Amino acid sequence: MPTEKIDRRSLRTRAMLRDALISLFQKMDYETITITDIADQANVGRSTFYAHYTSKDDLLRSSFAGLRALLVDQQQEALARRGSFEDRSLGFSLAMFEHAGNHRDLYRALVAGRGGTIALTSIRQILSDLVRNELTTTYDKANPHFVPHELVVQYVVGAFMAVLTWWLDRRAELPPERVDAMFRKLAVQGIFRINEPPPPAVPLSN
Amino acid sequence: MPTEKIDRRSLRTRAMLRDALISLFQKMDYETITITDIADQANVGRSTFYAHYTSKDDLLRSSFAGLRALLVDQQQEALARRGSFEDRSLGFSLAMFEHAGNHRDLYRALVAGRGGTIALTSIRQILSDLVRNELTTTYDKANPHFVPHELVVQYVVGAFMAVLTWWLDRRAELPPERVDAMFRKLAVQGIFRINEPPPPAVPLSN
DNA sequence: GTATTTACGGAACTCATTGTCCACTATCCT
DNA sequence: AGGATAGTGGACAATGAGTTCCGTAAATAC
Structure with missing residues (x-):
């Protein structure tokens, strides 16, 4: 089974980060979006972002x-x-x-x-x-x-x-x-x- | 006539900047190339770069x-x-x-x-x-x-x-x-x- | 050939962002 | 309840983007 029971908190924050990126996408260019922007939009610490994704691109790619x-x-x-x-x-x-x-x-x-x-x-x-x-x-x-x-x-x-x-x-x-x-x-x-x-x-x- | 007699120095430095970018292209990813890199490679002051182009992209586009x-x-x-x-x-x-x-x-x-x-x-x-x-x-x-x-x-x-x-x-x-x-x-x-x-x-x- | 205009260099400075680290707290899992 | 795991927020150094200023060098104009 591919689902290796991931902590709910992780799932939540990942979802929030994804949603945050999508929201920001509509407001500004992708390039101008910063990690800080994403973390803020998601109401998440910036360091938390790095705990899940290595970069903006990483996050984006994971959404397909x-x-x-x-x-x-x-x-x-x-x-x-x-x-x-x-x-x-x-x-x-x-x-x-x-x-x-x-x-x-x-x-x-x-x-x-x-x-x-x-x-x-x-x-x-x-x-x-x-x-x-x-x-x-x-x-x-x-x-x-x-x-x-x-x-x-x-x-x-x-x-x-x-x-x-x-x-x-x-x-x-x-x-x-x-x-x-x-x-x-x-x-x-x-x-x-x-x-x-x-x-x-x-x-x-x- | 479209050629509005441009100062030789300008033509020279622009050529050097173009060549520099092309050289760097072979060595590293475009994204990781910095303005400083280009200026250094071209043996030109960084401020000089900005006197001719507004950005990396601008320079690249002008080369087509x-x-x-x-x-x-x-x-x-x-x-x-x-x-x-x-x-x-x-x-x-x-x-x-x-x-x-x-x-x-x-x-x-x-x-x-x-x-x-x-x-x-x-x-x-x-x-x-x-x-x-x-x-x-x-x-x-x-x-x-x-x-x-x-x-x-x-x-x-x-x-x-x-x-x-x-x-x-x-x-x-x-x-x-x-x-x-x-x-x-x-x-x-x-x-x-x-x-x-x-x-x-x-x-x-x- | 001289005067004037234009480009160059390089340093200094501000600002934004990245990526990492750490001690502390909150939450989940069983 | 209690150990494991995740999140927080701030501090940190490092890097690069742009901009400004001024002395110097070089090209152009006449």
Whole structure:
């Protein structure tokens, strides 16, 4: 069992520190937040902070456990569905857009500053694992030995992260389903046709 | 004329500061570099630094002028070429891979640390401008009013940056032409087929 | 070539933050 | 209840950010 009975006090203060960081995130840039700020906001001694986390980054990184679980679920569910390849692929996408949309303010604060780096890196890491896993069960069989596996993973996740941050910067005006559909159309058609001949000339007539 | 005759001494010290930062980049993380370090490395007074730049970030950002010019050239050249849509599209890609490959050590140092953020953001900005410009002359006509213009820009640039950093992390083993080809195949086919029906079922037989 | 303008150096100073330490207290666990 | 564990708040040295000032050096203007 992974739960090694941690003292309630520890759990409490850790939660308070997490919440404090999230609160501060909405008020100021991540970089300008100091350990003192966090400790004050959490009503906790500064030395207490160091008893649990080694740095701001450490604290931030530790706050991405739930998200991973959520996305893994969604992926499993999508893969288990019937339907075309595109319907079942990239199952994390919609869930991620929705999650980000629901916590829009937080995410936008995250993405904005330089501190977004850690957050985005964490998310990127989670998504990379998902995509990598998904591709081993699908893409590989269809397109063996053509483009390095990991290149496709990075391509897809990079594109996704870019669309996600763009969407958030735009105040998430488009409904999640729409962005999701657009992203996946771009991505899936790009990924699964690389063995085919190039597309025809551009249809200027219509 | 944009050159407002700047004192030679200024030009010299600015160059020395730039070089100093680049040197230090190879030795230590961007975050751990201090203004003092830069000034020392450049053999310049610390106050002199502040006479020219307001911060480390400011200095770093100012070091991306040449790159932009190079990439714009490449794009123009590629667009002027004859050939298929894919051949002419995304003309910055190969140039960027080659530039990064030639200055591999520097780029890898840039990408590695957290300070890469500023560098990567600068590059991302440059590339976004290029792609946006390119799409207004091509993509728009082919796929009007379907996916927001800017979404495609972000999608492409995000994917590119991800592939680029992955490639650099891998010590740039693949030749630039290869990565370029792979990236553009993924990107172009993904971008220019969004009006067409979905791809056929996966060819498991072969 | 001289005068004027501009940049440089370097020290001094203020301020904010980090990270560590310690003795004391509060809380939990069983 | 009593030992273990966690939290408190203050003191501490160390580091770096910016700013200011003034004497000196170098470039530019004419």
